[in-house]
Amino acid sequence: MVSLEQVETMIKQQLPDAHVKVEDLTGGGDHLQATVVSAAFEGQTRVKQHQMVYGALKDAMASEAIHALALKTYTPQAWKAIS
Template sequence: MAMEADEIRRLIVAAIPDAVVEIDDLAGDGDHYAARVTSAAFAGLSRVRQQKAVYDALGGRMGTELHALQLTTAVPAGGER
């Protein structure tokens, strides 16, 4: 079962309210996406912890409803909290 980009965005923003989420459907099949998530909440976190926060927001859907997510995370310029 494919997952819509809007659902991915909704789940991420529900868990990380200030997140700016940009999503591209890489294959046009609703299964392979690239996402860039920018949030001040990532300030001071390693890239691994930033990405874990995003994957946690997806609530176990990786590998089931969502097959592949090429993920980039970032802190906004001047994003220290």
């Protein structure tokens, strides 16, 4: 199992400018939700944005340290529009 902080760090290593919030959805530490805001998502489809985040977490997901991950990805402009 990985900590929420470790997941955040892994995402930020791949997307250094990212604002990341990771939540444990079940209390067991293996079903997580991550909200990621990054300028790297500009011009990318939602699928590509999610692939970028999954790429950062591939080792943790392959080892099943993360069993399930719900993603919400936003460009900075899209984030401003909803917050």
